[in-house]
Amino acid sequence: MKAHNKTVVSGMSVLLAASLALTACGGSDDTQQQGTVGSAAPSTSVKPVESTLPPAELVWYYLDSSTQADLSSVEAEVNKYIKPKLNATVKLKPIAGADYEQKLNTILASGEAFDLVWTSNWRFDFNTNTQKGAFLELDDLLAKHGQKLKASMPAPAWDDMVINGKTYGIPNYQIAAKSAGFVVQKRFADKYKLDPAKIKTYRDMEPFFEQIKQNEPGIIPFGTNGDFFDGRVYGLASYSISHRTEGSKVTVVDQFTSPEYKQHVDMAHEWYNKGYINQDAATLKNKADVEKKGVFASTFDYTQKPGGETAAKAGNGGNDVIFVPLVEPEYTGVTASVSAISRTSKNPERAMMFLELVNTDPALYNLLAFGIENKHYTKTGANMIKVIDGSGYNPGMNWVMGNVTIGYLMDGQPADTWERTKKANESAKKDILYGFKFNQEAVKAEGANLKAVENEFKKVLDTGTVDPKTYLPQFVEKRQKAGSEKYNAEYQRQIDEFVKAKAK
Numbered sequence: 131m132k133a134h135n136k137t138v139v140s141g142m143s144v145l146l147a148a149s150l151a152l153t154a155c156g157g158s159d160d161t162q163q164q165g166t167v168g169s170a171a172p173s174t175s176v177k178p179v180e181s182t183l184p185p186a187e188l189v190w191y192y193l194d195s196s197t198q199a200d201l202s203s204v205e206a207e208v209n210k211y212i213k214p215k216l217n218a219t220v221k222l223k224p225i226a227g228a229d230y231e232q233k234l235n236t237i238l239a240s241g242e243a244f245d246l247v248w249t250s251n252w253r254f255d256f257n258t259n260t261q262k263g264a265f266l267e268l269d270d271l272l273a274k275h276g277q278k279l280k281a282s283m284p285a286p287a288w289d290d291m292v293i294n295g296k297t298y299g300i301p302n303y304q305i306a307a308k309s310a311g312f313v314v315q316k317r318f319a320d321k322y323k324l325d326p327a328k329i330k331t332y333r334d335m336e337p338f339f340e341q342i343k344q345n346e347p348g349i350i351p352f353g354t355n356g357d358f359f360d361g362r363v364y365g366l367a368s369y370s371i372s373h374r375t376e377g378s379k380v381t382v383v384d385q386f387t388s389p390e391y392k393q394h395v396d397m398a399h400e401w402y403n404k405g406y407i408n409q410d411a412a413t414l415k416n417k418a419d420v421e422k423k424g425v426f427a428s429t430f431d432y433t434q435k436p437g438g439e440t441a442a443k444a445g446n447g448g449n450d451v452i453f454v455p456l457v458e459p460e461y462t463g464v465t466a467s468v469s470a471i472s473r474t475s476k477n478p479e480r481a482m483m484f485l486e487l488v489n490t491d492p493a494l495y496n497l498l499a500f501g502i503e504n505k506h507y508t509k510t511g512a513n514m515i516k517v518i519d520g521s522g523y524n525p526g527m528n529w530v531m532g533n534v535t536i537g538y539l540m541d542g543q544p545a546d547t548w549e550r551t552k553k554a555n556e557s558a559k560k561d562i563l564y565g566f567k568f569n570q571e572a573v574k575a576e577g578a579n580l581k582a583v584e585n586e587f588k589k590v591l592d593t594g595t596v597d598p599k600t601y602l603p604q605f606v607e608k609r610q611k612a613g614s615e616k617y618n619a620e621y622q623r624q625i626d627e628f629v630k631a632k633a634k
Contacts, residue, residue, distance in 0.1 A: 194225060230253055231254045
């Protein structure tokens with residue numbers, strides 16, 4: 131699940147796409163509030179609402195991997211389940227990853243009335259859209275209609291939802307200890323004796339890529355359709371923004387003028403020219419559609435969560451995979467997957483009730499995440515399921531729906547996956563900037579201009595499609611004209627204030 135923090139959310143407006151990632155969010159040092167972790171038995175604790183509550187229909191926009199042919203039957207079962215409890219129904223409005231941000235921005239600009247929306251720190255940015263006024267403040271709603279929801283997750287998770295002293299999101303609680311590295315099909319790793327312990331840099335994968343290219347017709351050594359740069363691999367911290375730390379001094383680094391980024395895009399272009407990278411990388415809208423055919427020997431993942439190999443197997447044509455981490459896990463918080471209530475919602479109270487139900491009732495959560503038992507999946511254990519191939523509903527996006535720790539495990543995932551998840555969250559190191567939230571108001575115009583420039587250049591550079599010798603200088607020059615120096619200076623000013631306040 132990708133949660134790679136950037137200065138500005140980026141993509142390519144002409145080519146539209148960015149890869150769906152395996153994000154991660156969550157945090158736990160308050161085990162007293164952890165709730166029904168690992169349990170997926172139907173809840174009987176939620177009482178029906180008062181009959182005086184008027185009927186309501188909620189509209190929910192959220193990220194999806196691809197079109198779900200049998201969405202309508204899942205929606206019908208969801209509404210059958212929630213109607214007696216909330217006197218409400220919900221209209222599910224999934225949007226494929228490549229189109230998500232563009233479509234949501236259009237919906238917001240139109241003033242359309244809707245109720246619930248998925249947001250994150252890597253697509254349809256939570257912090258930026260909160261500051262634009264896109265989401266409702268939730269503190270009163272949580273106090274009135276979300277007490278059980280509030281108690282179901284540890285306090286640090288809620289801290290990440292606070293902007294300017296107010297709560298604006300509901301964390302989709304899951305892994306928050308984010309690593310980064312390659313996902314490799316095991317059949318190829320075994321055949322060519324790939325040793326994960328010997329892979330420390332991106333370049334260390336090149337002999338493996340060459341073996342795949344020479345010996346595996348129809349298989350692409352490395353599949354991507356966007357960014358696979360993690361500054362930590364090059365010794366550059368990347369929480370919130372690229373930076374270097376010396377003692378308590380944090381210095382903002384313009385990633386795109388850094389030698390680390392130049393080194394990376396030079397390498398990406400080499401890989402592209404050698405045929406290691408799929409040649410449609412810059413135009414491929416939905417990587418998952420190709421990946422599920424099993425034709426990518428490897429991909430890149432920014433999370434590498436406990437038990438994640440099972441989910442990655444399902445997305446790799448049913449082929450087993452191994453993780454090849456390049457960095458140690460770092461606690462990055464829960465903003466990689468968030469549910470918010472739209473400022474245009476006509477039923478914010480009912481929306482909050484629904485979110486509480488999704489995050490505390492395993493029966494509803496599992497229905498949304500996995501579909502209908504014996505139609506879309508079969509149970510292989512008390513809390514373990516196996517997806518039915520070709521059933522018409524298999525989003526593989528449980529981290530979008532709500533608290534994953536109340537849900538089923540996929541067949542093959544270790545039984546202690548949720549316990550390992552909590553332990554990883556508790557033990558992972560935090561960057562000095564953890565908790566920092568940038569306020570873009572003073573450089574709003576520059577931020578918009580920089581995003582437009584990144585839409586033009588970043589994706590073709592990141593995928594290796596174009597020659598950095600020609601295009602990187604153009605990118606840097608246009609960013610400077612768009613106000614990168616002023617933008618970074620404001621970032622530095624706010625970071626200095628944050629670090630000073632933190633020291634007190």
